[in-house]
Structure formats: C-alpha cells, structure tokens
Amino acid sequence: MTLSHRVDSEPTQDKQALLAFISQVPHENRLQWNPNASACTWFGVECDATQSSIYALRLPGTALVGSIPSNTLGRLTQLRVLSLRSNRLSGSLPSDFSNLTNLRSLYLQKNNFSGQFPASIPLLPRLNRLDLSNNDFTGSIPFSLSNLTKLTRLFLENNRFSGPLPSLNPPNLVDFNVSNNNLNGSIPSTLSKFQASAFAGNIDLCGAPLQRCTPFFPSPSPSPSEIPVTPSVKKKSKKLSTGAIVGIAVGSAVFVLLLLLLLLCCCRRRRQQQRKSQKVPASAAAAAAAGGAGEAGTSSSKDDLTGSMEAVGGGERNKLVFFDGGVYSFDLEDLLRASAEVLGKGSVGTSYKAVLEEGTTVVVKRLKDVAVSKREFEVVMEGLGRVKHENVVPLRAYYFSKDEKLLVYDFMPAGSLSALLHGSRGSGRTPLDWDNRMKIALSTARGLSHLHVAGKIVHGNIKASNVLLRQNHDGAVSDFGLTPLFGASTPPNRVAGYRAPEVLETRKVTFKSDVYSFGVLLLELLTGKSPNQASLGEEGIDLPRWVQSVVREEWTAEVFDVELMRYHNIEEEMVQLLQIAMACVSTVPDQRPEMVDVVRMMEEINRGGETTDDGLRQSSDEPSKGSDGHTPPQESRTPPREVTP
Structure with a gap:
C-alpha cells in the first residue's frame, strides 16, 4: 500500500510553479514539458525518492531569455540544486528566492543578470556553492555573505561590483574569485589566503597577495632644523707622489693584459661554436625558418650532409633512416632546404611542419633530453616503425647523431x-x-x-x-x-x-x-x-x-x-x-x-543509432528539435531506456 502511494504521488504544487515559469520565459523547443505527464519525467527536473517534491532543476544552455518571474521558482521550497547557467536571463533575482531555504547549489553564471547583489541570496542558510560570474551585477559585495556558514565556493568574477571588499570569513570557504570587477581598497586578511589570480583585474585593489598598499598619508617632510648640515671642506691642491704614479702605471698594464686574454678566449670559443654548427642537421634549418634558431645552429655544411643514403660507415651519422613500405623519397639535404614552421613545443621535443621543394609536407619532431645510446635508440625506432594501423600516425623515418635526434611523421592537416x-x-x-x-x-x-x-x-x-x-x-x-x-x-x-x-x-x-x-x-x-x-x-x-x-x-x-x-x-x-x-x-x-x-x-x-561503413554513427551538425516530455520519441536515434547517473 505504501509502495503504491509512493509510485503514484505527484509534486503538484512544484509542477504548477514550473509551468508558470516556463510559460512566461522564452526557451528552446526541447523544453516542451508535457502538462499531462509527471513533472518528474520532464527534461532537467529531478524529484526525491517519493516523487513528492522537486529537489533539482538543471536547465543550462537552454536559451532561456528575459527575467525570472516572481511566484514561480521561488515556490520550489524543497529545491536543493538550481542551475540556469549559460542562458540569456536578465534583470535581478525575484525577492521570493529567499524561500529556497533548502538550496545547496546555485549556478547562475554566464547570463545577463544586472543590478545590485541579490538581497535574497544571503538569506539561504544551507547554500554551499554560489556562482554569479560572467554577469553584469553592480554595487557592493555585502558583508552578510559571511552568514552563509556552509559556503565552500564563491565565484563573482567578471561582473561590475565596486567598492571595498568586505571581510568575508565563511569558515569552510575553499574556493573564491572576484577577479575583473571594479573593487578598490585593501584585501581583508581573511581573504589573503587565496591566490593573486582570484583578485586580478581590480586595478584599485591592494594588499596580500597583490602588491602592498601605499599609505594614505605620505611621510612628513623634515623641518629645516632637522636637515643635517654638511660642513664645508677646504680644497687642497696636492701633487701625486712617485708611489702613486708607479701604482697607476702597473694597474694600467694589468688591465691591458686581462683585456687581451679575454679577447683571446672569445675568439677561441667562437671557432668552437662554428665547428659545432657544421654538425647540426635538418632541424637547424627548420628552427631558423620557424623563428626557432635559438634551439639549434644557424648554418650547416653541405659536405657533412650529402652522401648516398645507402652508404654505410663514416657518413652514417648524416643519414635519414626510412622504414620499409614508406611513401617518401627525399634525403637530409632536401629536408635542410625545406621551409618550416613551428607546430608546437611538447614535453618530448619541438615539432615542425616542413614543406619540401617538390611540395611534400611532413612533420619533423626534434627530440630533447634523449638519454640512450645510438643502438638503443635504433632498437626503439625499429619497433615503432613496424606499427601500421589507420588510427596510429605512422613513423616514416628517423635521424640520430650525437647532437640531434629527429623523427619524421605524416602531416595531419586537420590538426589536433x-x-x-x-x-x-x-x-x-x-x-x-x-x-x-x-x-x-x-x-x-x-x-x-x-x-x-x-x-x-x-x-x-x-x-x-x-x-x-x-x-x-x-x-x-x-x-x-x-x-x-x-x-x-x-x-x-x-x-x-x-x-x-x-x-x-x-x-x-x-x-x-x-x-x-x-x-x-x-x-x-x-x-x-x-x-x-x-x-x-x-x-x-x-x-x-x-x-x-x-x-x-x-x-x-x-x-x-x-x-x-x-x-x-x-x-x-x-x-x-x-x-x-x-x-x-x-x-x-x-x-x-x-x-x-x-x-x-x-x-x-x-550500436544504438544509424551507422556508417566503419561502424560509427553518421554525424549531424543539427541539434535535435526536442520531444514531448523527457522520454525520447520512437523516431529517436537512441533506444529509450531509463538513465541512472
């Protein structure tokens, strides 16, 4: 008997409140709540276990437009979660929001709400999370927010709040942000524990964790009696002694000698760098072409880069090693002449898009911090080069020298x-x-x-x-x-x-x-x-x-x-x-x-919808038009089954 009562119950008063709300606020087609069905089956509505009251209303991104009418949502007295984020709601919150005394989470970010801080919010004693960010609220932030002792997260950024920041001190507050407002004055010590980014964009805020505040009253100027008097010093004309002249001469000679030694060291270091730059392979050209010359040398000797790709021996360090079944036919010198641009700098190295003279485009990855020998490197490359699968970007070639390790991949024009x-x-x-x-x-x-x-x-x-x-x-x-x-x-x-x-x-x-x-x-x-x-x-x-x-x-x-x-x-x-x-x-x-x-x-x-030859559904860029109630219609591309979060 009790079970039957629970199944058949209906949150009648809450249902009427929602119907009043949706009838006065323009919205997307998919919010076609069927008045003949239970409100607990409507899109975005969740009821308690007895189906007697609504405890959650989530309508993010549903194109709600205009202000929230009074005597609608304020009647949902058992509501615990309200999410109206990412809509086009405007105006201020109705005063009857103060009736939502069971509300735990309120998400109103990314709307067009305006006016003073809603007076009803500090009257919600159980509020745990509050997000009013990315709206157009003005005026001051009230100290009465400290009355919300259960508040853990408060987001007020990207509004136009002004005036000083009150000494908010909810005991459980762990996340806080008031950045990009018009606040001024010093940051209260109760809020200084948060990072500087939480206060950024308020040009008149100061104090920890931002810069120190300048004292309002400047230090007084000293009186004339306090200004120290510097006694006059009589000028004396005195010729240099013989010892002083000898000291100056010795010091000058030592300085000239040190200058010559410094010039000699600079010349020797420059010659060493020139010899080293002659050994840098294709990535030098790629880096220079892409503005990344600071990561590699800026020149390369063609004598070191030419040579038959099939040859072995002394010139081996200057070869690109291709894998069997590859589609490319170029050598290291072709790669040197390629125009290149930086695609990105990742955790294992820098990637370049290289366009060869004949039009071939590849990706060259220049590895950094490689810690293995040449033989170990080659063993790893041989294993990677054998991988062939349509959902794996193939490794086409590699290059190994003491100073440079390069990998060559196919270029994927659609990006990441x-x-x-x-x-x-x-x-x-x-x-x-x-x-x-x-x-x-x-x-x-x-x-x-x-x-x-x-x-x-x-x-x-x-x-x-x-x-x-x-x-x-x-x-x-x-x-x-x-x-x-x-x-x-x-x-x-x-x-x-x-x-x-x-x-x-x-x-x-x-x-x-x-x-x-x-x-x-x-x-x-x-x-x-x-x-x-x-x-x-x-x-x-x-x-x-x-x-x-x-x-x-x-x-x-x-x-x-x-x-x-x-x-x-x-x-x-x-x-x-x-x-x-x-x-x-x-x-x-x-x-x-x-x-x-x-x-x-x-x-x-x-497997639930229309599929293509590769077993994947046909993609559609058009959103569905909605249905009567929360249950998908028969023509839906997914079979109707109850969803359990």
Whole structure:
C-alpha cells in the first residue's frame, strides 16, 4: 500500500510553479514539458525518492531569455540544486528566492543578470556553492555573505561590483574569485589566503597577495632644523707622489693584459661554436625558418650532409633512416632546404611542419633530453616503425647523431583534438557535436588498443594534443612509445594532467597507466574542460577528482560540456561513456579495464543509432528539435531506456 502511494504521488504544487515559469520565459523547443505527464519525467527536473517534491532543476544552455518571474521558482521550497547557467536571463533575482531555504547549489553564471547583489541570496542558510560570474551585477559585495556558514565556493568574477571588499570569513570557504570587477581598497586578511589570480583585474585593489598598499598619508617632510648640515671642506691642491704614479702605471698594464686574454678566449670559443654548427642537421634549418634558431645552429655544411643514403660507415651519422613500405623519397639535404614552421613545443621535443621543394609536407619532431645510446635508440625506432594501423600516425623515418635526434611523421592537416575541442570557444565557434566526439573517442581507443595488443607498445604520453585528426574526424594517436628514450629519470610532468597516480611515484608508464590517461581524455571530451583547468575547484584538484565529486553529490548533469546541451536524446550515451571513463581512471591499476575491453564497451554504445561503413554513427551538425516530455520519441536515434547517473 505504501509502495503504491509512493509510485503514484505527484509534486503538484512544484509542477504548477514550473509551468508558470516556463510559460512566461522564452526557451528552446526541447523544453516542451508535457502538462499531462509527471513533472518528474520532464527534461532537467529531478524529484526525491517519493516523487513528492522537486529537489533539482538543471536547465543550462537552454536559451532561456528575459527575467525570472516572481511566484514561480521561488515556490520550489524543497529545491536543493538550481542551475540556469549559460542562458540569456536578465534583470535581478525575484525577492521570493529567499524561500529556497533548502538550496545547496546555485549556478547562475554566464547570463545577463544586472543590478545590485541579490538581497535574497544571503538569506539561504544551507547554500554551499554560489556562482554569479560572467554577469553584469553592480554595487557592493555585502558583508552578510559571511552568514552563509556552509559556503565552500564563491565565484563573482567578471561582473561590475565596486567598492571595498568586505571581510568575508565563511569558515569552510575553499574556493573564491572576484577577479575583473571594479573593487578598490585593501584585501581583508581573511581573504589573503587565496591566490593573486582570484583578485586580478581590480586595478584599485591592494594588499596580500597583490602588491602592498601605499599609505594614505605620505611621510612628513623634515623641518629645516632637522636637515643635517654638511660642513664645508677646504680644497687642497696636492701633487701625486712617485708611489702613486708607479701604482697607476702597473694597474694600467694589468688591465691591458686581462683585456687581451679575454679577447683571446672569445675568439677561441667562437671557432668552437662554428665547428659545432657544421654538425647540426635538418632541424637547424627548420628552427631558423620557424623563428626557432635559438634551439639549434644557424648554418650547416653541405659536405657533412650529402652522401648516398645507402652508404654505410663514416657518413652514417648524416643519414635519414626510412622504414620499409614508406611513401617518401627525399634525403637530409632536401629536408635542410625545406621551409618550416613551428607546430608546437611538447614535453618530448619541438615539432615542425616542413614543406619540401617538390611540395611534400611532413612533420619533423626534434627530440630533447634523449638519454640512450645510438643502438638503443635504433632498437626503439625499429619497433615503432613496424606499427601500421589507420588510427596510429605512422613513423616514416628517423635521424640520430650525437647532437640531434629527429623523427619524421605524416602531416595531419586537420590538426589536433586539443585545438578542435578548446580552440576559440565563444561566439562564431562551431561546437564539436556529440557524434563526432564519440567517433574521435572510439577511433583513438582502437589505435591505442592496437599499440597494446599487436605492437606490445606502451604509448606513455596520451593527451589531447597527441590525438591528431583526419578530415573525416577519425582520430590517430601520435608520439607513441617514446618514453624508453628518456631513461628512468623521465620527469613525471611529461604527462601532467593525464598521468596515472602511480606514475608520479614510479616514473614508469605501463599499459594500465595508458588506460588511465585515456580515461582522462574521455572526461575531457565529455566535460569540455582541459585536465589542468584552474576553475575546477580546489587548488591542485585534477579532472577525475572533480568529476567524481560532482557525480558523488548527484549533480551528474553539471559534468557535461554546455556545448552538448543543445543536442537531444544523447543523455544516456553520455552517461554510459562517463561510466567507462570513470572505470578507466580508477586509482587502483588492476581495477582498470584493458583497452580491448574499452573498445568493446564503446562499440556497444555506438550500436544504438544509424551507422556508417566503419561502424560509427553518421554525424549531424543539427541539434535535435526536442520531444514531448523527457522520454525520447520512437523516431529517436537512441533506444529509450531509463538513465541512472
């Protein structure tokens, strides 16, 4: 009897409040809440276990326009989470927001709210997280925020708040930002524990952690009686003694001798540098052409660079070694004459785009800090050169000398995943849609799985900038298998942000640490956040820990990239991929799946929709038009199943 009552219950009053809200605020088509269905099934609405009240309302990026009407959201008295971020809401908050006394998290960032600091917010005693950043609020920040004793995170940056900063001191505040406002005066000691970036952009703020404040009253000028009187000194005319003349002569002779020795040392050092520059290979020309001449020599002797590619012996140090089955036919001298530009400076070296005279374009990677012998280098290269897979960027050739180590790869004109995902976020940008993100993730997983299974190779440096893209958005991993070249002293920051916890201690990468790094890459695709993004919360928190904290507090929808919110009927797939990613980033290596299992699980997600010849869904740049209620319609490209965050 009790169970039947719980299933049939309906948050009637909360439902009426939401219908009143949505009827007065313009919005996207996908918010077509069906008044004949339970409010607990509506998009963005979550109810408690008894289905009797609404405890979470998440409507980020749904094109809500205008002000929030009174007597609507303020009636949701059991609400714990309210997210209206990334919309076009304006005006001030209605005064009846003070009724939301159970609210824990309030996300209003990236809207057009204006006016004074909302007077209702300091009246929410349970508030834990408050984000009003990127709006147009003005006036002062009230001291009454200190009454919010449970507040842990406060974000007020990128508004127009003015006046002095109050001595806020919520006991649990761990994250705070008021940058880019019009605040003035000294920073209270209660807030000086936060980094300088939290206060940047307020030109009239001073005090720790910014520059010291200048005293308001300048130091008084000394009175005439306090000015010390310097006694006059009588000038004496005196001829130099014989000893002084001898001393000056000896000193001059010593100075001239030292000057001659210095000139001799400079000449000898210059000749040594000229001899050394004659040994620098193709990367010197590439660096000079790309403005990177400071990393290499600026000239090269053709006598040292010519010679038959098939010859062996003394000229071997000046050869490019190509792998069988390659598509290129050029030598080191051709590479020297190529025009070049810097593509990027990574953790293992600098990459150049080199365009040869006949039009061939390749990527030349100039390695740094290589710590192995020539024979060890060649053994590693032979293993990498045998790898052939459509989702792995092939290594075409290499060069080894005492001073230079070069690798030659195919040029991928579509660029890297990092540039596509994070570049130019803002107006005019075409978002990377869900189907293409899934395609990149799956193709990258296949390439990494091939390295593990067929090549027995640990990639060692999985990150978004090492996932290169073909024109059809197929991903291909690059810079694989290079870790053995750097010895046991390889610094762990080579994979910062993506490194598995155990790598920090052992400095040794494994197949399981690759799986962890790939899991971070999946989280990056899902959240749109860089693994080292500073706004993830506590100082030093990484992306996996941030996602875990959000999911643990049942705010799963806050995890996903706002650019994905314009697409409908993908929530289930995003949650499934999130579960795979969380398994990959387990802190215990043995609990992480193998890459072949990761590929299999991702392929199962893909089977739900229309597929192309390679087993991936056809990508669409147009967002879905929405449906009646939260349950996908029959024509949806994903089967309707209940989603469990």
